[in-house]
Amino acid sequence: MRLTNNLIMRRYMKNLNKSFDTLNRLNSISTTGELYTKASDNPAATIKAFSVRRDLSKINLYKSSIVDVKNILTDVEATISSLNDLTIDIGTCIEQAKNNTYSETERKAIAEVLKNYQVQILNNANKKSAGRYIFGGTNIKDLPFTVSDGKLYYNGVDVDTGTFKDEHIYVDLGMGMTSSTSTQVNDNTAFDIAYPGIDLLGHGVDSDGISNNLYNIVGDLIEMFENNDVSGLDQYAAKFEQKRSDILVQYADIGEKTNFVDFLDTRLRIDEENAYVKQDSLEYADIAEALMNVAYQRFAYEAALKVGSDILQSSLLDYLR
Amino acid sequence: MRASFLGFEIAKKALNASQKGLDVVGQNISNVNTEGYTRQRVDLCAVASERGSYFYSNSTTADVGLGVDVRGIIQVRDQVLDYKFRKENAINNTWNKSLSGLQDIENIIDEYKTAGLGAELESFYDKLQSFSHDTSSIEKAGLLRSAAQKVSQVFNRFSEHLNQIKDLKKEELGIVVSDLNELVNKISKLNTEIKGALVAGYNPNELLDIRNTYLDKLSGYTNITVEAQNDGTVAIKTGENYLLSQEQQINTIHLGSGEPVALYNSDSSEYITANGEIFAHLQLLNGKGVYAADGESQFQGVPYYQQSLDYLAGKFADVFNTLNAQDGVDKPLFSGDSGGNITAANIEVSSAWLSDAMYITSTTETPPSSGAADNISRMIQEFDAKHTISPAFTGSFLEHITSLNADIAMDVSYYQDMAETSDVVIISVNEQRESVTGVSLDEESINLIRFQKAYSAAARVMTTLDEALDIIINRMGVVGR
Numbered sequence: 107m108r109l110t111n112n113l114i115m116r117r118y119m120k121n122l123n124k125s126f127d128t129l130n131r132l133n134s135i136s137t138t139g140e141l142y143t144k145a146s147d148n149p150a151a152t153i154k155a156f157s158v159r160r161d162l163s164k165i166n167l168y169k170s171s172i173v174d175v176k177n178i179l180t181d182v183e184a185t186i187s188s189l190n191d192l193t194i195d196i197g198t199c200i201e202q203a204k205n206n207t208y209s210e211t212e213r214k215a216i217a218e219v220l221k222n223y224q225v226q227i228l229n230n231a232n233k234k235s236a237g238r239y240i241f242g243g244t245n246i247k248d249l250p251f252t253v254s255d256g257k258l259y260y261n262g263v264d265v266d267t268g269t270f271k272d273e274h275i276y277v278d279l280g281m282g283m284t285s286s287t288s289t290q291v292n293d294n295t296a297f298d299i300a301y302p303g304i305d306l307l308g309h310g311v312d313s314d315g316i317s318n319n320l321y322n323i324v325g326d327l328i329e330m331f332e333n334n335d336v337s338g339l340d341q342y343a344a345k346f347e348q349k350r351s352d353i354l355v356q357y358a359d360i361g362e363k364t365n366f367v368d369f370l371d372t373r374l375r376i377d378e379e380n381a382y383v384k385q386d387s388l389e390y391a392d393i394a395e396a397l398m399n400v401a402y403q404r405f406a407y408e409a410a411l412k413v414g415s416d417i418l419q420s421s422l423l424d425y426l427r
Numbered sequence: 428m429r430a431s432f433l434g435f436e437i438a439k440k441a442l443n444a445s446q447k448g449l450d451v452v453g454q455n456i457s458n459v460n461t462e463g464y465t466r467q468r469v470d471l472c473a474v475a476s477e478r479g480s481y482f483y484s485n486s487t488t489a490d491v492g493l494g495v496d497v498r499g500i501i502q503v504r505d506q507v508l509d510y511k512f513r514k515e516n517a518i519n520n521t522w523n524k525s526l527s528g529l530q531d532i533e534n535i536i537d538e539y540k541t542a543g544l545g546a547e548l549e550s551f552y553d554k555l556q557s558f559s560h561d562t563s564s565i566e567k568a569g570l571l572r573s574a575a576q577k578v579s580q581v582f583n584r585f586s587e588h589l590n591q592i593k594d595l596k597k598e599e600l601g602i603v604v605s606d607l608n609e610l611v612n613k614i615s616k617l618n619t620e621i622k623g624a625l626v627a628g629y630n631p632n633e634l635l636d637i638r639n640t641y642l643d644k645l646s647g648y649t650n651i652t653v654e655a656q657n658d659g660t661v662a663i664k665t666g667e668n669y670l671l672s673q674e675q676q677i678n679t680i681h682l683g684s685g686e687p688v689a690l691y692n693s694d695s696s697e698y699i700t701a702n703g704e705i706f707a708h709l710q711l712l713n714g715k716g717v718y719a720a721d722g723e724s725q726f727q728g729v730p731y732y733q734q735s736l737d738y739l740a741g742k743f744a745d746v747f748n749t750l751n752a753q754d755g756v757d758k759p760l761f762s763g764d765s766g767g768n769i770t771a772a773n774i775e776v777s778s779a780w781l782s783d784a785m786y787i788t789s790t791t792e793t794p795p796s797s798g799a800a801d802n803i804s805r806m807i808q809e810f811d812a813k814h815t816i817s818p819a820f821t822g823s824f825l826e827h828i829t830s831l832n833a834d835i836a837m838d839v840s841y842y843q844d845m846a847e848t849s850d851v852v853i854i855s856v857n858e859q860r861e862s863v864t865g866v867s868l869d870e871e872s873i874n875l876i877r878f879q880k881a882y883s884a885a886a887r888v889m890t891t892l893d894e895a896l897d898i899i900i901n902r903m904g905v906v907g908r
Contacts, residue, residue, distance in 0.1 A: 107858075107859075107862050108862045108863070108867065109862065109867065110861060110862065110865030110866060110867045111459060111865075111866070111867065111868055112459070112460070112861055112865050112866075113858055113861045113862060113865060116858075116861075117858070120854065142539065143539070143540060144533065144537055144539055144540065144836070144839075145533075145537050145538075145539040145832055145833075145835070145836035146533060146537070146835070146836040146837075146838075146839035146840045146843065147840075148840075149833060149836040149837045149840050152539055152836060153829065153832070153833045153836065155539075156538075156539075156545075156829050156832065157829070160549070160825060160829075163549050163553075167552075167553050167556055170557075171556060171557075171560065174557075174560050175560075236561075237561075237564070238561055238563065238564075238798065242798065243796070243798075244790075244792075244796035244797070244798045244799035245796045245797050245798055246561065246562075246563050246796075246797050246798030247563040247797035247798070248797065261796075273796075273799075274801075275559075275560075275798055275799065275800050276559075276800065276801075276804050277556075277559060277560055278556055278559070278804070278807055283804065283807065283808060284808070285804070285805070285808060290801075291801070291804050296804070299560070300798070421868040421869055421872070422868065422869040422872045422873065423868055423869075423872045426872055426875075426876070
């Protein structure tokens with residue numbers, strides 16, 4: 107092919123440009139460590155990277171939800187532990203009263219002690235955690251338990267005579283939250299953070315006419331000691347023992363729930379680790395390889411510059427007289 | 428009998444021819460860097476002796492020719508390569524100008540490095556989840572509402588930017604069209620001059636070069652076929668429409684004002700182009716992708732992305748507005764225009780929600796308790812669920828956004844590759860052309876020597892003849908001087 111000066115120069119410029127362009131690109135990769143600046147640089151890899159990023163974002167979300175849930179669980183556990191201690195103390199009191207014969211004044215003294223314990227039971231049941239009442243079920247803003255005329259009310263309903271429906275507050279912790287109908291979330295797909303106080307303390311009346319509610323049972327005991335009539339003490343003592351083991355069962359249950367959340371947390375951390383590994387392989391360059399590429403390209407570019415200075419100089423005119 | 432001064436005539440012609448040769452070399456060398464210059468050559472021919480048609484003329488077999496004649500100065504150019512170049516130029520511009528337009532769209536939609544619609548929707552989802560833990564918290568409700576506001580604002584912003592691209596491209600198209608018309612005008616004027624020059628009998632090489640430059644530029648705007656006529660003029664046509672007819676009538680193209688954007692001839696019929704910058708702009712302005720009806724452009728241009736975003740905004744608002752109803756009463760969280768249509772351009776948080784952060788319905792149970800979050804759970808599930816967002820897409824909201832990102836990423840990547848390939852092709856064609864028409868300094872310097880030597884030799888001949896005549900004139904027949 108016939109070569110002209112313009113042709114040679116244009117070709118040289120084009121190749122030089124291309125070499126410099128590559129140098130620029132490799133330089134930017136080795137300084138930032140990132141392979142791509144826009145999705146179009148490698149659509150296949152970057153679209154996969156988007157998906158991995160969404161996964162990571164969800165994992166972060168669940169991690170912070172778990173922190174919230176753990177805080178609530180800690181407070182619930184502390185309260186139940188407190189209640190447990192109270193029931194031990196009350197139990198001792200009752201045992202002593204059962205086994206010894208006390209005078210009226212002594213019984214009145216016991217009543218006062220029991221009154222104190224009863225108030226503490228109420229305070230525990232009305233415990234708040236980070237501004238929300240934890241034993242109000244779906245009611246987290248108003249006081250769950252109130253006393254009026256010596257009767258205990260839960261969310262405005264008498265605990266002995268009222269009927270109560272199931273209460274749930276479901277938190278999505280990445281277990282695949284689904285609903286069976288348009289209204290009800292499937293119980294094993296989300297974490298329930300509602301702890302209705304009536305489940306904690308009990309409600310309704312049993313076949314012997316004794317209240318199932320811890321507060322009310324203690325209330326009845328207080329009345330017995332104040333009125334100096336301990337005829338039903340054995341029956342109540344048995345009932346109280348039952349209530350005590352109820353509390354223990356709840357204590358164990360909370361322990362289980364805490365373990366479950368810890369398990370979720372650990373699993374999330376593993377998922378997060380895997381996601382980071384995937385992200386690294388998709389989006390980031392191997393620094394050693396990148397630096398090597400830059401060095402080689404720089405060498406190629408400088409070689410091109412040097413060659414150019416030789417080609418572009420001479421023509422026949424330089425050699426004619 | 429030979430004429431006495433015939434030799435001088437021959438030598439004079441030779442000197443002339445060599446002079447001309449040197450002039451042409453000078454012209455070529457001075458124009459070595461001129462854009463679009465075609466190298467010129469002297470066209471020499473030997474002159475035959477004039478025996479003519481005289482049957483009884485005084486001819487001998489030892490008749491010598493009458494010297495050299497400069498027939499003309501011609502330019503070395505290959506029409507086929509010009510045709511190849513112009514065809515490829517149109518295609519090259521289609522790829523490159525479309526790529527540039529797509530990159531403008533990419534700057535808006537691509538979320539790889541910048542937070543966009545997907546990021547704001549995720550943030551909204553996070554706030555929704557957080558709110559479900561404590562639906563009595565006004566702070567969390569406020570945060571959720573802010574996140575919703577950001578989502579609407581991003582929708583609005585995307586829509587506005589897409590409109591801006593559309594306006595800019597229309598303006599660019601207008602400029603290209605007026606440039607095209609001007610070029611056609613200039614070519615038509617040149618045609619007249621070239622025709623005149625040819626009639627007068629000389630080669631208008633420089634004018635031809637200028638006309639070729641104009642034609643090259645024109646070929647970038649639209650696909651043209653150049654028809655060379657016998658009188659030196661050219662006719663230009665695009666497909667079946669003549670821009671410059673064989674009778675030299677000019678067809679002025681103008682930009683229509685309606686939708687879809689189109690160009691029209693002088694006779695108001697539509698100007699159809701198949702390649703070139705105009706075609707690239709048109710498909711960017713009109714392309715509806717999968718939403719194109721029959722006959723509409725299926726290129727994924729600005730309208731495709733505008734419609735996709737409109738569908739998404741509409742569905743998103745619809746799902747949440749429906750979920751927010753309480754006891755059969757509508758409580759829309761998002762609103763659009765006064766007619767109730769919600770698009771990406773007009774979506775906003777409803778005024779009811781703006782004035783009360785707790786407007787969001789957290790529970791549908793009666794009586795509602797302060798901590799019940801069943802409706803929020805529903806909203807969370809609906810956010811992740813698959814919806815029929817548009818006639819062409821069923822999936823979750825975030826999947827839709829990812830698919831839009833994938834669309835623009837793959838288009839840009841594809842057009843980048845095609846543009847690169849086309850660049851290689853057109854450079855190769857240009858090189859072939861340059862190889863034929865370009866000036867080589869080495870060649871010209873050899874020509875210099877050639878013509879200079881010829882000039883010296885012709886001068887020598889002149890001197891010799893002069894001496895010979897001198898003998899006849901001054902020394903023949905002088906006896907005894």
